[in-house]
Amino acid sequence: xxxxxxxxxxxxxxxxxxxxxxxxxxxxxxxxxxxxxGLPGNPIRKVLGMHHGVRGLTEGKFHDLTDIPSERLEIxxxxxxxxxxxxxxxxxxxxxxxxxxxxxEHNIRYFFYIGGNDSSDTCRIVNELANEIKYELRCFHIxxxxxxxxxxxxxxxGFPSAARFVAKACMADFLDNISLPGIKINVVMGxxxxxxxxxxxxxxxxxxxxxxxxxxxxxxLPEIAFKTxxxxxxxxxxxxxxxxxxIVVSEGIQDAEGTPxxxxxxxxxxxxxxxxxxxxxxxxxxxxxxxLLKENMTPAGxxxxxxxxxxxxxxxxxxPDQSRIDQHExxxxxxxxxxxxxxxxxxxxxxxxxxxxxxxxxxxxxxYERVELRAxxxxxxxxxxxxxxxxxxxxxxxLDYCRPLVGALPLYERLD
Amino acid sequence: xxxxxxxxxxxxxxxxxxxxxxxxxxxxxxxxxxxxxGLPGNPIRKVLGMHHGVRGLTEGKFHDLTDIPSERLEIxxxxxxxxxxxxxxxxxxxxxxxxxxxxxEHNIRYFFYIGGNDSSDTCRIVNELANEIKYELRCFHIxxxxxxxxxxxxxxxGFPSAARFVAKACMADFLDNISLPGIKINVVMGxxxxxxxxxxxxxxxxxxxxxxxxxxxxxxLPEIAFKTxxxxxxxxxxxxxxxxxxIVVSEGIQDAEGTPxxxxxxxxxxxxxxxxxxxxxxxxxxxxxxxLLKENMTPAGxxxxxxxxxxxxxxxxxxPDQSRIDQHExxxxxxxxxxxxxxxxxxxxxxxxxxxxxxxxxxxxxxYERVELRAxxxxxxxxxxxxxxxxxxxxxxxLDYCRPLVGALPLYERLD
Numbered sequence: 001x002x003x004x005x006x007x008x009x010x011x012x013x014x015x016x017x018x019x020x021x022x023x024x025x026x027x028x029x030x031x032x033x034x035x036x037x038g039l040p041g042n043p044i045r046k047v048l049g050m051h052h053g054v055r056g057l058t059e060g061k062f063h064d065l066t067d068i069p070s071e072r073l074e075i076x077x078x079x080x081x082x083x084x085x086x087x088x089x090x091x092x093x094x095x096x097x098x099x100x101x102x103x104x105e106h107n108i109r110y111f112f113y114i115g116g117n118d119s120s121d122t123c124r125i126v127n128e129l130a131n132e133i134k135y136e137l138r139c140f141h142i143x144x145x146x147x148x149x150x151x152x153x154x155x156x157x158g159f160p161s162a163a164r165f166v167a168k169a170c171m172a173d174f175l176d177n178i179s180l181p182g183i184k185i186n187v188v189m190g191x192x193x194x195x196x197x198x199x200x201x202x203x204x205x206x207x208x209x210x211x212x213x214x215x216x217x218x219x220x221l222p223e224i225a226f227k228t229x230x231x232x233x234x235x236x237x238x239x240x241x242x243x244x245x246x247i248v249v250s251e252g253i254q255d256a257e258g259t260p261x262x263x264x265x266x267x268x269x270x271x272x273x274x275x276x277x278x279x280x281x282x283x284x285x286x287x288x289x290x291x292l293l294k295e296n297m298t299p300a301g302x303x304x305x306x307x308x309x310x311x312x313x314x315x316x317x318x319x320p321d322q323s324r325i326d327q328h329e330x331x332x333x334x335x336x337x338x339x340x341x342x343x344x345x346x347x348x349x350x351x352x353x354x355x356x357x358x359x360x361x362x363x364x365x366x367x368y369e370r371v372e373l374r375a376x377x378x379x380x381x382x383x384x385x386x387x388x389x390x391x392x393x394x395x396x397x398x399l400d401y402c403r404p405l406v407g408a409l410p411l412y413e414r415l416d
Numbered sequence: 417x418x419x420x421x422x423x424x425x426x427x428x429x430x431x432x433x434x435x436x437x438x439x440x441x442x443x444x445x446x447x448x449x450x451x452x453x454g455l456p457g458n459p460i461r462k463v464l465g466m467h468h469g470v471r472g473l474t475e476g477k478f479h480d481l482t483d484i485p486s487e488r489l490e491i492x493x494x495x496x497x498x499x500x501x502x503x504x505x506x507x508x509x510x511x512x513x514x515x516x517x518x519x520x521e522h523n524i525r526y527f528f529y530i531g532g533n534d535s536s537d538t539c540r541i542v543n544e545l546a547n548e549i550k551y552e553l554r555c556f557h558i559x560x561x562x563x564x565x566x567x568x569x570x571x572x573x574g575f576p577s578a579a580r581f582v583a584k585a586c587m588a589d590f591l592d593n594i595s596l597p598g599i600k601i602n603v604v605m606g607x608x609x610x611x612x613x614x615x616x617x618x619x620x621x622x623x624x625x626x627x628x629x630x631x632x633x634x635x636x637l638p639e640i641a642f643k644t645x646x647x648x649x650x651x652x653x654x655x656x657x658x659x660x661x662x663i664v665v666s667e668g669i670q671d672a673e674g675t676p677x678x679x680x681x682x683x684x685x686x687x688x689x690x691x692x693x694x695x696x697x698x699x700x701x702x703x704x705x706x707x708l709l710k711e712n713m714t715p716a717g718x719x720x721x722x723x724x725x726x727x728x729x730x731x732x733x734x735x736p737d738q739s740r741i742d743q744h745e746x747x748x749x750x751x752x753x754x755x756x757x758x759x760x761x762x763x764x765x766x767x768x769x770x771x772x773x774x775x776x777x778x779x780x781x782x783x784y785e786r787v788e789l790r791a792x793x794x795x796x797x798x799x800x801x802x803x804x805x806x807x808x809x810x811x812x813x814x815l816d817y818c819r820p821l822v823g824a825l826p827l828y829e830r831l832d
Contacts, residue, residue, distance in 0.1 A: 017595045019588070049831070063831050076829035081591035083831050088596065172435070172734035175497035179433045180504065184697075184730075270710075270722060281600075281724025282706070283699010290698070294686075306686060308697025310729030314600070318588035320826045321737060410736045413491035415465065415479050415499050 004043040004342070005136050007109030011065070012050035012057060013082035014115035014122070016146065018158030019322045020330035024114045024142050025049070025084065026077040027334020029065050032110075035342040038066040044110060053087035054113075054122060058098045060106065077331065080318040090118055096125040103130075103137055110138050110341050114334070116145035116156075120349050121377040127347045140337040141349040141373060144330070146317045149193035151379045152371045154354040157333055158317070160326035160405035162189070163199035165319045167406055169312060170203035174215030174246050175412065181244035182306030183235060183293055186216070187262075187286040189316055190250045191279055194221030194383045196316070197250035198394045199402055202409060212238070213416065215246030218392045222252035223383045226261055231289075232296045234392055239297065239305060249289065251279040251311075261285060283311045323407045329366065336368040349376045359400030420459040420758070421552050423525030427481070428466035428473060429498035430531035430538070432562065434574030435738045436746035440530045440558050441465070441500065442493040443750020445481050448526075451758040454482040460526060469503035470529075470538060474514045476522065493747065496734040506534055512541040519546075519553055526554050526757050530750070532561035532572075536765050537793040543763045556753040557765035557789060560746070562733045564611035567795045568787045570770040571611075573749055574733070576742035576821035578605070579615035581735045583822055585728060586619035590631030590662050591828070597660035598722030599651060599709055602632070603678075603702040605732055606666045607695055610637030610799045612732070613666035614810045615818055618825060628654070629832065631662030634808045638668035639799045642677055647705075648712045650808055655713065655721060665705065667695040667727075677701060699727045739823045745782065752784040765792040775816030 011028050013021055029047055037044035051061035063084060068076075076083050091099060099122075103111065113123050120141040127139035143150050146162035166188055177184045188197040197219060204214040211217060217238050220226055238245040254260045262285035263277040270278045279285075286309030298304040333350045340348060348370040356362030387398035427444050429437055445463055453460035467477035479500060484492075492499050507515060515538075519527065529539050536557040543555035559566050562578035582604055593600045604613040613635060620630040627633060633654050636642055654661040670676045678701035679693040686694045695701075702725030714720040749766045756764060764786040772778030803814035 013595075017592050072829050075827060076831070078826070079591065079828040079830075080588045082595040083829070086595045168736055169731045172496045172736050173730055175495065176433050176730050176734045179429075179498040179502045270720070278724075281726065282703050283725070283727055284703060287698050287700060287703075304686070308694075308730070309699070310697065310731065311699055311727065312731070313726030313728075314589055314592050314724070315585045315726065315728070318592045320584055320588050410494070411491060412495040413488050413499070414495075415492070 004344070005109050006043045006045065007107045008046040008048055009037060009044050009110035009112065010048045010050055010057065010062070010103070010108045011084070011112040012053045012114065013084045013086050014053040014113060014119040015086060015088065015144070016317055017081040017086055018144055018146050019080040019161040019318050019320065020157050020326050021081070021114060021144050022079050022083045023077045023327050023330035024144060024157060024334035026073045027331040028112050028142070028338045029068070029073060031335040031338025032342070035338065048106070048108070049084040052085035053089065054091055054095070054099050055087045055089050056085065058102045060102065080320050091122050091125065093125065096122065096129055099126050100129050100135065100137070104135060109136060112140050112142060112337055114142040114144050116147070117150055117376065117378050117380060120373060123349070124373040124377040127373060138341045138345070139347045139373070140341060141376065142333050142337050143350060143352070146196060147190050147193050148195035149381045150376055151381045152349070152351045152376050154352050154366065155405055156352070157326060157330035159195060160323040162196055162317050163202070163402060164321060164323045164406040165316045166196055166199045166312065167202035167409055168321070170200040170216055170248060171409065171412070173310070174203055177215060177244055177246050182308060183239060183245045183247070185247045185249060185286050185289050185307070185309040187249050187251050187309065187311040189280060189312065190222060191252040192222055192380050192382065194223050194250050197221055197248055198383060198387065198398055199406065200248040201394045201399060202402060202406060212242050216248040217245060218247045219394060220249045220253050220392055221383060221388065222250045222254055223388060224391050225256040226253040227256070228292065230391065232293065235293055236297055249285070251285060280313060283309065286311045323405060325405055325407060332368060340370055345370060347373055349373050351376070359397065364404035420760070421525050422459045422461065423523045424462040424464055425453060425460050425526035425528065426464045426466055426473060426478070426519070426524045427500070427528040428469045428530065429500045429502050430469045430529060430535040431502060431504065431560070432733055433497035433502055434560055434562050435496040435577040435734050435736065436573055436742050437497070437530060437560050438495050438499045439493045439743050439746035440560060440573060440750035442489045443747040444528050444558070444754045445484070445489060447751040447754020448758070451754065465500040468501035469505065470507055470511070470515050471503045471505050472501065474518045476518065496736050507538050507541065509541065512538065512545055515542050516545050516551065516553070520551060525552060528556050528558060528753055530558040530560050532563070533566055533792065533794050533796060536789060539765070540789040540793040543789060554757045554761070555763040555789070556757055557792065558749050558753050559766060559768070562612060563606050563609050565609035565797045566792055567797045568765070568767045568792050570768050570782065571821060572768070573742060573746035575611060576739035578612055578733050579618070579818060580737060580739045580822040581732045582612055582615045582728065583618035583825055584737070586616040586632055586664060587825065587828070589726070590619055593631060593660055593662050598724060599655060599661045599663070601663045601665060601702050601705050601723070601725040603665050603667050603725065603727040605696060605728065606638060607668040608638055608796050608798065610639050610666050613637055613664055614799060614803065614814055615822065616664040617810045617815060618818060618822060628658050632664040633661060634663045635810060636665045636669050636808055637799060637804065638666045638670055639804060640807050641672040642669040643672070644708065646807065648709065651709055652713055665701070667701060696729060699725065702727045739821060741821055741823060748784060756786055761786060763789055765789050767792070775813065780820035
């Protein structure tokens with residue numbers, strides 16, 4: 001454990017916002033203030049927030065959070081979306097040098113970055129550059145992503161709240177679908193990992209689940225190659241049996257060659273700094289799948305079945321109906337990062353480990369752990385095979401894993 | 417007041433489901449049971465639910481609700497979407513004759529139909545046919561529609577809960593938009609009436625509202641002719657000033673000739689029995705508006721602005737986060753209809769009247785009132801002029817009108 005060096009702390013938020021990313025921000029601020037940050041004689045002078053992530057840092061744009069009243073912090077924690085502003089910039093080596101320069105200019109010695117795998121990679125590069133020139137900078141990554149695709153984590157803050165929205169929306173939408181029968185497609189976020197799409201399965205009844213009488217009936221994940229012919233057959237089989245079909249599809253579904261089905265469909269699709277082609281913010285994938293079904297399921301000389309598609313869109317990542325556990329843990333990872341920095345650690349990423357095996361009957365419990373930045377940086381986690389059943393469903397293991405995260409879901413009555 | 421004739425009661429749900437339509441169903445059942453329905457000696461023998469509205473009635477498909485346990489009823493009331501099943505059938509004269517025939521066959525003497533203006537028209541025709549042949553049938557219409565477009569009503573059950581979803585979704589989405597700036601379009605339900613789209617304005621801060629710093633900044637209603645050029649100018653003005661723009665558009669926006677902008681864009685759009693062309697269940701309108709902006713706002717030789725579009729879709733009408741007032745009133749209109757029937761009225765539609773002028777400082781209060789079926793049937797209410805400001809905003813009068821309906825909204829902290 002090394003002596004704490006005197007200087008400022010900076011916190012940034014990066015990538016797609018979530019409903020609990022401000023909990024993590026507030027967790028770091030509280031953690032640092034609890035250790036005396038800003039008080040006379042404390043090594044940490046100021047607690048600064050980057051305005052729009054590393055972009056704001058390099059431009060010298062900060063929010064001073066050192067003395068923000070606790071009551072404002074508590075309301076900020078409950079506020080969805082990145083309160084500091086976020087950024088999609090993906091710093092390369094040269095950009096990271098500018099970040100480090102800005103840190104030196106503003107005497108920043110404590111660096112906290114809340115984000116997904118790209119953000120952890122930014123942390124790693126900045127940390128390595130600082131080490132090279134022997135500028136003492138404590139660098140911590142704090143996990144966040146609705147995609148739940150960080151390695152080394154049981155799950156990531158942001159995912160449980162988004163999963164809660166998806167489960168509740170699918171619950172209501174399935175009831176809508178049996179009330180006015182037809183074929184309904186819902187498109188859910190998740191570029192490479194199917195966790196959020198899989199969470200739609202929590203919409204089904206926990207007890208007495210019946211495949212034909214609970215939705216969604218078909219779930220398509222990016223981890224399983226999407227085959228158009230098979231999709232039409234799947235839908236037709238359920239539609240023939242019940243006169244309706246409730247389908248959830250990940251925006252990231254791809255064919256056997258790994259080509260995303262959705263990206264090719266969006267007219268004038270835009271690409272971000274990470275080279276990611278736009279998948280969200282368009283209804284194109286849902287609309288084309290709906291059209292595919294209308295064209296292929298129309299009986300000769302007959303009328304096509306009623307097919308509708310909704311794309312849940314950005315609202316799923318920020319909807320203000322947070323999972324309690326998610327709020328608690330998002331705060332927790334922030335506080336834990338502050339504690340690591342104040343207790344002498346030089347760098348690392350905070351990870352969430354589950355204590356008891358899901359489905360074991362033991363209560364849900366987690367602990368935080370420091371892992372190496374390079375263990376997390378720029379890596380993507382996918383749905384494990386044990387969470388997937390066949391080509392269009394999730395397993396009981398996934399339900400056991402996911403259910404405690406989202407919190408209590410409404411209980412409904414059905415007359416059938 | 418006439419003596420009650422002995423027979424069965426039937427209740428049906430029609431049209432698009434809502435988050436509180438089962439409250440109304442339960443309200444009727446409770447109202448009839450409170451008056452002794454099903455008990456020995458009571459004129460009402462059985463309380464039946466039509467399976468999928470008048471279609472199920474003509475096919476003799478019922479749920480027997482006479483003895484359903486109260487605990488199940490209470491959970492059913494909180495369950496979104498039509499628990500009995502709904503229908504889009506729009507009965508003509510011949511269909512209504514079949515309905516009346518089915519009533520005679522099943523000794524139905526009390527007829528309750530929960531729905532919008534088309535459903536009240538069904539009620540009216542069935543009632544007139546019954547009168548013609550002197551078959552005593554008490555016919556009551558119970559209001560329901562997220563579109564809020566029934567005449568004779570201050571507002572209609574279903575609207576406040578849908579408005580609550582739209583306001584909360586826009587609140588979160590605006591925060592998302594200022595966190596990652598760009599142009600964002602949200603498409604909201606409402607074929608002819610802009611009430612639900614207008615409710616997005618509740619996403620703005622109640623105090624200290626600032627047009628550039630609160631969203632949505634532009635609101636397009638079906639009541640105001642949509643002009644493409646003006647739309648592009650509106651967006652460009654705000655985008656130039658702030659680097660972002662948050663827009664809400666009704667799915668029902670139409671040009672000066674009354675042609676819907678959206679319907680023409682949906683590939684293979686489907687038409688329902690009411691002759692309504694599909695507007696929901698497709699992202700086409702949002703996507704085309706996004707495309708229009710990308711094409712027209714790209715600086716010469718530059719890159720287009722970041723434009724995204726989400727279509728809120730069916731989830732807005734059934735999302736399980738009901739307004740308390742909506743739940744209470746939806747139950748209330750059902751109970752009131754039962755009371756009208758049991759106290760001797762022969763027909764009518766239940767309407768909600770507001771007691772105190774919105775914005776008067778007096779507390780929110782309503783009363784129920786019986787109105788003639790023909791006063792409501794097949795008529796459409798639009799946003800009154802006093803609720804609209806300019807060509808792309810709503811007035812303070814609308815906010816005063818709408819705010820008490822949706823219930824408390826989250827309070828957020830902003831760092832700007």
